[in-house]
Amino acid sequence: MAKKKFALSVQRSENFADWYQDIVRAADLAEVSPTRGCMIIKPWGYGIWELIQADLDRRFKETGHQNCYFPLFIPQDFIQKEADHVEGFAKEMAVVTHHRLKSVDGQLQPDPEAKLEQPLVVRPTSETIIGHAFSQWIQSHRDLPLLINQWANVVRWEMRPRLFLRTVEFLWQEGHTAHADQQDAVEETMRMLGVYRDVAQDVLAMKVIDGEKTENERFPGAVSTYSIEAMMQDGKALQAGTSHYLGTNFAQAQGIQYNSKDGGLEFCHTTSWGVSTRLIGGVIMSHGDDDGLRLPPRIAPQQIVILPMMRNGETAPEVSEFCDRLKGELDGKEVYGSRLRTFIDRKDASGADKRWDWVRKGAPLIVEVGPRDVADGKVTFLRRDALRTDDGKLAWQSCGGDEFGTMASGLLTEIQEGIFARSEQRTQNNIESGITSYADVEAYFAAKDGKENVPGWTLVPWCKPTGAELIAVEDQLKKSQLSLRVTPFEQPASLGQCAFTGKDAVEAVLVGRAY
């Protein structure tokens, strides 16, 4: 049998990393910029981000949060304070040292006379500057809880950037909240992790495992860090969102205090939580296939694309009118509480070029309209989630023009749910829970390495070691490029012995490879 021909030049099974690069380019999501390590997010990619943003923002507001905006630059002495109190403090950050360029013999250079007295750091995160504001804003228990979110760009100097997954600059939101007591702060930490889990699963159609990060994977300074982890099609884990309970650690370092009801001066309990444009990388690696992206309808900038057939750059008037009528009807329909997003692509290009463009971009429904469809009053379409028949041909479907309008919303719901079901199935099928010893872990990955695309994860019973014992475990895993991902909230019924130490296990931890 001849090799099937796909729309991407690299297949997932050949080289997943190259496939990823190819799909980002072919779906026109983003590109490498002339600024080292930074990306240009193109309209289709940014449109996805806008939909993710809008959904998250609505949920943040429904849970009582308000948006603010804090400065891009953080004075070095703020960073100094953080470095003094936080172990494992990262020092890779963009440093602004001058505020003017000067032309010397026609060549620009930082003007020595415009050197800043104190360098400024481009925010890698805003804990310090927001914490300082909180210390000013909070006086009394009446000011609590204080629930703030910020949408912003942040910068972390990455040496090996990859579009959406790890770039020098990325877009994110960071929630920062202050509470009167531990219970309220822990509830907030869990509530926001729950928001992330719901958005990942219900909106991005990406199955995630939620749980607590292990000790050495905590955010520096946090009491506990929780995350959602998603399994990509190559079996690696993507940490897709984190929520931190910071105890009173940051409040003590930054003087975030309040007068309690009974007159005492207390430190606030604080939290922080964030997701970023990395989520788009997760969507790509969860749902893409060898023909391109497959977008869950809830985050598809266009859900239904209508392609009028053209001859010599012209569209027959009856075809054009048919398309307008169809779009008009679809514009009146809703799915997931929003009007359908429908687009007629009238670009002067060949029908095949346009069709495959939209296949690669992952539009959920692609409708082609030609004179024969108009004459027959029929709509011919492709479902992006079921693009091909078993023999590799395009799986065209058709129905009456009126019928399509009636069933469009239902089709989109079906696609959304179908995409999630695949992600859920794949995740469940590739978590090995029958592990009793570290030899089992090694055997599991050894058996899969080089043979399957989805080595997946192992759920490993352990005694939750700390200190040197924990580092020994991590070092052992590192030899097989493995790491501790998360201790899932959903735990197995029985545990047995710790796979690393032979002691009694107290919980099970997910082990796998990660982005």
Next chain:
Amino acid sequence: MAKKKFALSVQRSENFADWYQDIVRAADLAEVSPTRGCMIIKPWGYGIWELIQADLDRRFKETGHQNCYFPLFIPQDFIQKEADHVEGFAKEMAVVTHHRLKSVDGQLQPDPEAKLEQPLVVRPTSETIIGHAFSQWIQSHRDLPLLINQWANVVRWEMRPRLFLRTVEFLWQEGHTAHADQQDAVEETMRMLGVYRDVAQDVLAMKVIDGEKTENERFPGAVSTYSIEAMMQDGKALQAGTSHYLGTNFAQAQGIQYNSKDGGLEFCHTTSWGVSTRLIGGVIMSHGDDDGLRLPPRIAPQQIVILPMMRNGETAPEVSEFCDRLKGELDGKEVYGSRLRTFIDRKDASGADKRWDWVRKGAPLIVEVGPRDVADGKVTFLRRDALRTDDGKLAWQSCGGDEFGTMASGLLTEIQEGIFARSEQRTQNNIESGITSYADVEAYFAAKDGKENVPGWTLVPWCKPTGAELIAVEDQLKKSQLSLRVTPFEQPASLGQCAFTGKDAVEAVLVGRAY
């Protein structure tokens, strides 16, 4: 008569600049940050920005634009190229020179080993980096027009920052478009200026004068620059939005070319246009009074605030229920195509404190609910745009509970229109058009200086001088702190002589003081 007591500590007539500072603080819009020259935009201020953004964004999309995101950092050699081709190029910008901090004796400093080979500039605007992308993206006439917008933060090193009006970092949008010919590009330039005018007037309720900037006020490198100028209550002009037709100047410098239909290689005609968080400064100085901000309902984060009366920190159950019922009813209503934004403020604070908080913040309608209102089935409210009676007392109004729900949308429309009418009236009343000589200009401002809050502008016939003659005019104006604002599209029927040179006038130009 005793001096009236107002909610702000400074009155406009006493010191407009201090009043501005006071209202920004008292309305809880923004504050100075520990990072020199940068601001923290607080929830009420950011909420206003979100509404302005949403309205603009909808209009950008309706006119065919797509959002993208380009890097924060621009390599110095891009800036070099711009400096080489643009006269009047500004060099005040934040320069990133290192990518790591290093701890030396416990003190952080830029790590000499992490010095960048080439400095990076924090974008003051994105012409160069977007132009470079355009040169890659555009091949054929089929790729045109290319209509891109970006929402972003930008940085310009300001020595005398003022919140919202002039800060080191600010938020804005920048539109960048490329077209096949001059006509299409000029139409785009005008269309987007029109969008700005409509948003300023219809949404921000701020009367603006649209027109062309004079030669030396053009964006460096532009063929023509257009702006909307708004008159603040102190008579100064605020340039509130600009739209530039760039000809092929930037396309030539950046190689933005396309293959035309007849096979030739042509330079694109490009445009750019932007508005920023400065608009919020305009709203404050247009509509604020001595009791605080007055927000046009279309950009009020909360349009109707309901204050349940409390006794000893408790609200009577029937009062609380009445408030919930009222909010429930209002939530079902719309104004300007959006659901009413209604908020019940249950904060544990005195009724007077809460009332005056919302007066200062400028909520359009403030409803107070006490046990007597509930017993009478009445709603007692304040209109922020008509807060006081002639003798300075609060102008309480009341109506039946059902009636309020029915009339709320209408009241908000009335407030929106009323606020615009005042701004329009004030602008029209304070443009002196009977100018025939420069002596008239001086006399006009001399007569007003120190006496009135609104010296306003003069509409001056001139011969549209260029070169040295234009500089002489500007220098003369500068002596009276005046400047050329804009040549309005709406010109007087007759012109007479140039007020500066005595030659025949060819048009009339607005002259005034400016922010």
